[in-house]
Amino acid sequence: MIAATALIADDEPLLRESLSRALLQHWPELTVVATARNGREAVELFEIHTPDVVFLDVHMPGVNGVEAARQIGRRAQLVFVTAYEQYAVQAFEQGALDYVVKPVDPARLGDTVERLQERLRQQRAGQSPVAAGLESMIEQLAQRLAQEGSLPVTAPRAAPAASGYLQWIRASVGSTLRLIPVEQILFMRSDEKYTLVVWEEGEALIRTPIRELIEQLDPQNFVQVHRSVVVNLHAISHVTRGPNETADLHLKKRSEVLPVSRSYLHLFRQM
Incomplete structure (x- = not known):
């Protein structure tokens, strides 16, 4: 293993945390x-911290990842983060840059890490330049993005049960389709675009907003406790009261502490 530093740029908090x-x-x-949170911040933070590796989301508001890559250039190993593998493979197959498809596939990320470590070893030994052909590859990607514009997003679909409530949720993890039984889900946490689904065996990110999911979940088992959090009632260990009419939920099988906002505190008056 080789020690190194990194910067992660993505406008989605859940994606930053997951990566x-x-x-x-x-x-x-x-x-x-x-x-x-965006390319402008990425460049500013790069100048302050000068990390060895920079992970850049291709599509970010304002200054996108490609423009940020132009400004950072050869001063770091660059890895693009994208939801669109169909063109990422073609853009980076020459090896000048690397990419990670989100939601992150652990196996694919492992390959990326190995390549980054080898490049850093060679770079520190003075055996190879940083990402030969970097500028031309960035320009190719920029031209392709300009031609294609915003690419459509396909959200993983949730599957209803015969009762009308969800039976399982389909989540794509790299090239694998996971079928997550709803009764095994412990909680879900959302930001503007993604929802983190946490179940007994792991976690995955999906593009279905939490406001759509809560309408399809059995209210006898799942409740919304915050504008961004839904929890399985069977997964709750205990509730701790907080200041200003709030509370914290503690789970039986996870270390996370989930917030309960004032609007939902009435659900736990008897707990």
Whole structure:
């Protein structure tokens, strides 16, 4: 293993958190020194921290990942993060750059980590330049993005049961389609575009908004406790009252503590 530092830029908080956790598992010696919400922040934070590796979401508001890559150039190993593998493979197959498809596939990320570590070893030994052909590959990607514009997003679909409530949720993890039994789901947490689904055997990101999911879940088992959190009542260990008419939910099988906002505190008056 080789020690290194990294910066992650993505406008989705759940994606930043997911990638950070996955990197920790595959590369314990890697330190994420900063995270950015857009390309402008990524460039500013790069100038401050000068990390060895920069993970850039291709599609970000304002300054996108491609423009940020132009400004960072050869000063770091660049990895693009994209939801559109169909053109990422073609854009990066020459090896000048690397890519990660989101939601993150652990096996694919492992391959990326191995390549990054080898490039850093060679770079530090003075054996190879940083990403030969970098500028031409960035320009090719920029031209392709300009030609295609915004690509359509296909959200993983939730499957209803005969009762009308969801029976399982389909989530794509890399090239694998996971069928997550709803009764095994412990909680779900959402941001603007993604929902993190946490179940007994793992977690996955889907593009179905939490407001759509809550309407399809059995209210006897699942309740919304915050505008961004839905929890399985059977997964709750205990509730701790907080200040200003709020509370914290503690789970039986996970270490996360989930917030209960004032609007939903009445659900736990008797607990």
